[in-house]
Amino acid sequence: MDAGKGFKIKEVSERIEVPVSTIRYWQKEFAEFIRPQRTSGGQRRYSAADIGMFERIKEMVYGRKLSIGECRDILKFGATGRVPLEWRDKTVLVTGGTGSFGRHFCRYLLERHHPRVIRVFSRGELKQHEMRQEFGDRDDLRFFIGDVRDGDRLRRAMEGVDFVVHAAALKQVPACEYNPFEAVKTNIHGAQNVIDAAIDTGVKKVVALSTDKAVNPVNLYGATKLCSDKLFTQGNAYSGKKGTRFACVRYGNVIGSRGSVIPVFLKQRESGRLTVTDPRMTRFWITLDQAVELVIRAFHYMEGGEIFVPRIPSMRIMDLARAIGPDCEIEITGIRPGEKLHEALTGEDEGRNTVEYRGMYVIMPSHSWWKRDNYSDARKMPEDFVYTSDSNDQWLSVEELREIVFGGAAQGPPTAARAAFSA
Numbered sequence: 001m002d003a004g005k006g007f008k009i010k011e012v013s014e015r016i017e018v019p020v021s022t023i024r025y026w027q028k029e030f031a032e033f034i035r036p037q038r039t040s041g042g043q044r045r046y047s048a049a050d051i052g053m054f055e056r057i058k059e060m061v062y063g064r065k066l067s068i069g070e071c072r073d074i075l076k077f078g079a080t081g082r083v084p085l086e087w088r089d090k091t092v093l094v095t096g097g098t099g100s101f102g103r104h105f106c107r108y109l110l111e112r113h114h115p116r117v118i119r120v121f122s123r124g125e126l127k128q129h130e131m132r133q134e135f136g137d138r139d140d141l142r143f144f145i146g147d148v149r150d151g152d153r154l155r156r157a158m159e160g161v162d163f164v165v166h167a168a169a170l171k172q173v174p175a176c177e178y179n180p181f182e183a184v185k186t187n188i189h190g191a192q193n194v195i196d197a198a199i200d201t202g203v204k205k206v207v208a209l210s211t212d213k214a215v216n217p218v219n220l221y222g223a224t225k226l227c228s229d230k231l232f233t234q235g236n237a238y239s240g241k242k243g244t245r246f247a248c249v250r251y252g253n254v255i256g257s258r259g260s261v262i263p264v265f266l267k268q269r270e271s272g273r274l275t276v277t278d279p280r281m282t283r284f285w286i287t288l289d290q291a292v293e294l295v296i297r298a299f300h301y302m303e304g305g306e307i308f309v310p311r312i313p314s315m316r317i318m319d320l321a322r323a324i325g326p327d328c329e330i331e332i333t334g335i336r337p338g339e340k341l342h343e344a345l346t347g348e349d350e351g352r353n354t355v356e357y358r359g360m361y362v363i364m365p366s367h368s369w370w371k372r373d374n375y376s377d378a379r380k381m382p383e384d385f386v387y388t389s390d391s392n393d394q395w396l397s398v399e400e401l402r403e404i405v406f407g408g409a410a411q412g413p414p415t416a417a418r419a420a421f422s423a
């Protein structure tokens with residue numbers, strides 16, 4: 001090692017005793033605080049200051065068990081401004097806990113925040129059986145068979161629960177179009193049942209998962225999720241003295257998940273030909289870890305009625321194609337019905353209620369009769385503000401995309417990365 005030229009990633013890994021894959025992950029998550037030089041060959045070289053920053057991050061993540069979002073807040077703002085949320089004494093119920101998000105959320109929360117118990121609530125016994133096998137028999141994870149269409153069952157499952165994450169949904173666009181009444185029953189009536197049961201049983205906070213498809217919806221799935229969002233933001237009006245609070249988080253396609261473009265490109269590149277529907281297309285880039293972090297931060301900051309949107313980078317679909325198959329021929333197949341050129345996470349009529357706050361955009365409820373003490377230092381966005389993947393100020397380069405896809409830094413530590421890419 002020549003310290004004058006900086007340290008290689010392997011040397012950093014040895015010095016601070018953290019795996020290379022984790023260093024890569026932290027590099028990406030804390031890019032604004034760690035700025036390595038590049039050699040002429042494009043290799044990163046870290047300075048002593050960068051190593052100091054990695055050590056601080058290690059102490060916060062491993063020592064104090066803080067989430068990545070909390071660490072970022074501390075590095076950026078000096079402190080989170082609030083006492084960190086204590087999960088150890090919390091009972092948490094996750095509707096749709098056996099889904100891609102739910103499983104990852106449970107794993108993340110159990111490993112890092114040690115809640116008293118998590119109750120998984122979903123319909124399918126097979127998925128619950130598989131999850132029980134995957135997680136092992138443990139006292140802090142319980143399984144409830146139930147349907148969000150059944151309010152009585154939800155009430156029973158929520159007895160003694162502090163926090164609810166509502167992730168259960170019918171979410172396949174074609175299935176919702178073909179079975180519209182079913183989509184309404186699960187996504188809209190189910191949302192109402194969750195709100196009613198949470199208030200009746202004295203749950204403290206509920207965070208529901210929204211989607212980019214709820215912004216200017218063009219299909220029934222999006223329309224049902226928009227209605228669900230409205231129920232959760234306005235559901236605060238019903239909670240009265242019980243004090244139950246409801247908020248939403250909103251994000252787009254999770255990279256690497258089933259049906260996303262990465263597994264498709266990885267398969268196609270074996271044939272030397274990648275298909276792209278439209279070369280102008282852009283997308284936000286969010287990982288399962290970031291989605292889980294967003295929910296955890298929403299519980300931390302919410303007053304009730306907000307929609308939390310993460311500030312995340314965008315990518316151009318052509319850059320991703322170049323990153324995965326640099327030597328492949330690219331065939332343009334034409335945009336599909338219902339497909340959008342760019343993703344939007346806030347709508348035109350939401351700009352006037354949006355603030356930028358601690359690495360997120362927060363859409364405030366348009367009725368302002370509940371308190372918003374947490375947002376005193378938030379930055380108000382202009383009235384015409386919209387957050388779309390093509391108007392973003394953060395972009396992933398071809399090189400960064402290649403490193404994320406092939407370098408194991410997609411979801412954080414390698415096990416999480418594998419789980420996400422095989423989901």
Ligand SMILES: NC(=O)c1ccc[n+]([C@@H]2O[C@H](COP(=O)([O-])OP(=O)(O)OC[C@H]3O[C@@H](n4cnc5c(N)ncnc54)[C@H](OP(=O)(O)O)[C@@H]3O)[C@@H](O)[C@H]2O)c1
Binds near residue numbers: 096101125166211
């Ligand atoms: N995946 C994405 O890219 C993405 C992006 C943005 C937002 N979201 C939102 O994130 C949430 C979770 O998505 P996901 O990707 O984890 O979905 P997923 O993998 O399809 O999981 C859905 C979960 O909901 C359960 N479920 C479905 N219908 C139910 C019902 N009627 N009652 C109780 N449980 C029910 C499913 O289990 P059973 O079938 O066994 O009941 C499963 O556990 C959804 O609300 C979705 O709209 C997802």
